[in-house]
Amino acid sequence: MKFPHDFLFGAATAAYQVEGGWNEDGKGLSNWDVFSKLPGKTYNGTNGDIAVDHYHRYAEDIALMAGMGLQSYRFSIAWTRILPQGRGVVNQAGIDFYNRVIDECLKWGIVPFVTLYHWDLPQMLEEAGGWSNRATAEAFIEYAAICFKAFGDRVKHWITFNETVVFTGLGYISGAHPPGKTDDIKGYFTATHYVFWAHAETVRLYRQLRQFGEIGITHVFSPAFSVDRQPENLQAARHANEFDTYWFFDPILRGSYPEYVVDSARRNGWLPDWTDAELATIADCARYNDFIGLNYYQPMRVVRNHQSEKSVHSRESSTGAPGSPSFDGYFRTVRMDDKVYTKWGWEISPEGFYEGLLMLHERYGQVKMYITENGLGDEDPVIDGEVVDVPRIKYIEQHLKAVKRAIAAGVNIRGYYAWSAIDLLSWLNGFRKQYGFIYVDHHNNLQRRKKLSYYWYRQIIAERGESL
Ligand code: BG6
Secondary structure, three states: OOOOOOOEEEEEOOHHHHOOOOOOOOOOOEHHHHHOOOOOOOHHHOOOOOOOOHHHHHHHHHHHHHHOOOOEEEEEOOHHHHOOOOOOOOOHHHHHHHHHHHHHHHHOOOEEEEEEEOOOOEHHHHHOOHHHOHHHHHHHHHHHHHHHHHHOOOOOEEEEEEOHHHHHHHHHOEOOOOOOOEOOHHHHHHHHHHHHHHHHHHHHHHHHHOOOOEEEEEEEOOOEEEOOOOHHHHHHHHHHHHHHHHHHHHHHHOOOOOHHHHHHHHHHOOOOOOOHHHHHHHHHHOOOOOEEEEEOOOOEEEEEOOOOOOOOOOOHHHOOOOOOEOOOOOEEEOOOOOOOEOOOOOEOOHHHHHHHHHHHHHHHOOOEEEEEEOOOOEOOOEEOOEEOOHHHHHHHHHHHHHHHHHHHOOOOEEEEEEEOOEOOOEOOOEOOOEOOOEEEEOOOOOEEEEOHHHHHHHHHHHOOOOOO
């Protein structure tokens, strides 16, 4: 079986992780420009000031992607290039830059798939309360409108937000992302609510503009599984899915929040001060939202937590490896002896991916899905000058097979974007953790080189995955 003829084979990046040019051509300061320079916040103090210099080398990079046969490139727009202060005056040089990127994609027949928000919030908005302030959501809607009007004639696939659970969870609970708050649970729930409200308003706006493209949101997809059949661990898995999956997917796809989490948040005083009008907008959006993007790296293996110790808040404990209690102490994620893990302790589980997709299918039916990220973070071996990233090939191969099986089982998946198109900056792990098909040589003027996976993915795209 080949993948369907309209299935998109792509790869992804995000502005802060690739562009650099952090203060060029009128760009404003983002929260990451500031946060990454606070002592101890990132791995060895790495930051995105230069990143991999995609800002200046985008044409070379997109030509390399075209050489791989890439059908679609998912990238994000830096809000601060368009609106340096977050609201108000538009920076034409920022519009011009993304026009060039989009036109370069189209020149090669690559479909641009654009994320509006991949975590780099204008610092002015962060200082005014960030995502726990409704004004940030209002500013986002204005920013989205500017992007639709500037780029919507050529961009027909839009993602509003990338991974709300990460930037709100790490931003308000563990403090590992800006604004660096810890244990502000109400702030966390409030931030998620304003993101969903902003998403809903933006989808409505997009419809009103009649640009005839599609719009959705991208979520982390880490389905939770109990480690065994013990009732309390099964309940822990349910709890994890309610809080970390359904809280995020339900408002987009069902138009309402899951009762299980609402009840718990109400009991604990965490419920956002939402208005009936906001809830009505969210309810309405479910009818217009076109798709859901899934970023899958690993599932969660969970047990009921009986230990009283709280999670330690540090960069190291926030990088995604299992072993911590949930913020409410109800369950904990565990590392299991019979599973396989990456060098950064992330489980490799194509089965978890497949089973999780079936779980989503059961709950949300025929909703259109894109896999908007999936990939292996590794330190790639270089042998005789060749980047021999065989583990990455194996990883993507297994996960593409899971996607193929899921499609055969009736799950409506329309595209796959490997993370990442090119090596880039990992927010908390620096440049050492590589994901790309294209290698960037940090010892040699950021020179680009094709990895073994580049040739492999090219072959898979050419044959439309028939051999998988
Ligand atoms: C996703 C993000 O959470 O995971 C990406 O959308 C990120 O921006 C990717 O780079 C991998 O995470 P990490 O921590 O391994 O770099």
